[in-house]
Amino acid sequence: MGKRRIGILTGGGDCPGLNAVIRGVTKTAITKYGLEVIGFYDGFQGLIENRFTLLNYETVSGILTQGGTILGTSNKANPFEHFIMENDKQIVKDVSKNTMELYHDLGLDALITVGGDGTMTISGMLGKIGANVVGVPKTIDKDLMETDTTFGFDTARNIATEAIDRLHSTAQSHHRVMIVEVMGRNAGWLALESGIAGGGDVILLPEIPYDINEIIQVVRQRSRFGKRFSIVVVAEGARPEGGEQVVKKVVHDSPEKIRLGGIGHTIAAQIEDATRIECRVTILGHLQRGGTPTPLDRILATQFAVKATELVMENQFNKMVALKGNQITAVPMEKVMGKQKLVPVDSDLIQAGLAVGTHFGKKLQ
Numbered sequence: 001m002g003k004r005r006i007g008i009l010t011g012g013g014d015c016p017g018l019n020a021v022i023r024g025v026t027k028t029a030i031t032k033y034g035l036e037v038i039g040f041y042d043g044f045q046g047l048i049e050n051r052f053t054l055l056n057y058e059t060v061s062g063i064l065t066q067g068g069t070i071l072g073t074s075n076k077a078n079p080f081e082h083f084i085m086e087n088d089k090q091i092v093k094d095v096s097k098n099t100m101e102l103y104h105d106l107g108l109d110a111l112i113t114v115g116g117d118g119t120m121t122i123s124g125m126l127g128k129i130g131a132n133v134v135g136v137p138k139t140i141d142k143d144l145m146e147t148d149t150t151f152g153f154d155t156a157r158n159i160a161t162e163a164i165d166r167l168h169s170t171a172q173s174h175h176r177v178m179i180v181e182v183m184g185r186n187a188g189w190l191a192l193e194s195g196i197a198g199g200g201d202v203i204l205l206p207e208i209p210y211d212i213n214e215i216i217q218v219v220r221q222r223s224r225f226g227k228r229f230s231i232v233v234v235a236e237g238a239r240p241e242g243g244e245q246v247v248k249k250v251v252h253d254s255p256e257k258i259r260l261g262g263i264g265h266t267i268a269a270q271i272e273d274a275t276r277i278e279c280r281v282t283i284l285g286h287l288q289r290g291g292t293p294t295p296l297d298r299i300l301a302t303q304f305a306v307k308a309t310e311l312v313m314e315n316q317f318n319k320m321v322a323l324k325g326n327q328i329t330a331v332p333m334e335k336v337m338g339k340q341k342l343v344p345v346d347s348d349l350i351q352a353g354l355a356v357g358t359h360f361g362k363k364l365q
């Protein structure tokens with residue numbers, strides 16, 4: 001029997017720690033288990049198009065601290081919904097059968113997929129048609145089910161918290177309302193945790209539709225009691241009671257078509273109109289996904305990588321590695337596919353925020 005061969009790909013939006021996983025899988029697979037590792041370029045796109053590279057000690061050396069992914073990624077590629085141009089028209093094709101043929105032709109014993117809920121859903125579907133898949137959860141949104149956290153989140157939370165800290169200077173000096181919009185899609189984890197860490201006066205989450213009059217009242221009250229500035233941390237997915245999220249862009253050829261963004265401007269205009277206090281908006285955007293991962297994310301990514309490779313060796317497929325308490329463990333992919341982990345409105349952290357006077361855009365007590 002020849003050398004066993006595994007593949008790895010990074011799918012979905014990039015996030016700090018992806019390279020740490022690529023390095024962790026490659027080094028573990030080569031040194032501990034004598035496997036051959038190939039890395040597919042641009043997520044599932046590389047798997048569909050047979051574009052890959054052999055990974056070895058040299059190729060993964062020095063990448064632990066680098067942001068992004070040396071393999072490239074795509075948040076559009078999906079073998080079950082592959083967009084191609086035919087006669088100047090974009091059409092959708094299911095190329096999963098061809099993809100599986102390629103998987104077998106390449107002699108792959110397993111495929112490690114590193115990504116968010118979209119990547120895990122596609123991985124689970126490939127698992128159902130014969131691929132031996134192990135998933136590794138990444139996302140700055142922390143919205144994957146069955147794991148306490150995902151790598152990438154800690155770095156994004158640090159970046160957002162530092163931004164909130166820095167915005168305090170201008171807020172205080174100019175007596176302004178500073179509105180910071182953070183990512184997170186439909187989940188409020190990033191806004192909640194950076195908002196609490198940064199001492200946001202108002203934190204708006206997708207899970208708690210806000211009443212703008214409540215926010216205006218908080219700003220007015222703070223001003224009346226001598227605090228002539230306010231910091232509002234708003235998740236990009238936040239929306240008013242009875243209203244809609246603000247859509248920044250629709251990406252038609254992406255499995256997740258909606259890109260959120262811009263709610264900060266709506267809120268700023270409404271607060272300024274009602275209070276006559278100057279408002280400014282900072283949208284952190286992709287800054288939150290860039291740069292070197294924190295030590296915590298590097299450690300988690302490395303532990304996930306080692307566990308994923310172990311699962312391959314134990315023939316435990318269609319599973320995602322996960323963190324539960326202090327344990328690195330594995331959960332069935334089935335339990336993760338097509339789901340999102342949202343902030344529970346009665347969460348301890350929201351209760352802690354309320355106790356220290358944070359407002360969540362709605363009366364909660």
Ligand code: F6P
Nearest residue numbers: 013139140141183184185259260
């Ligand atoms: O899922 C990660 C994430 O950064 C979300 O927080 C955000 O809504 C989305 O990706 C942005 O996607 P894109 O990079 O396609 O604009």
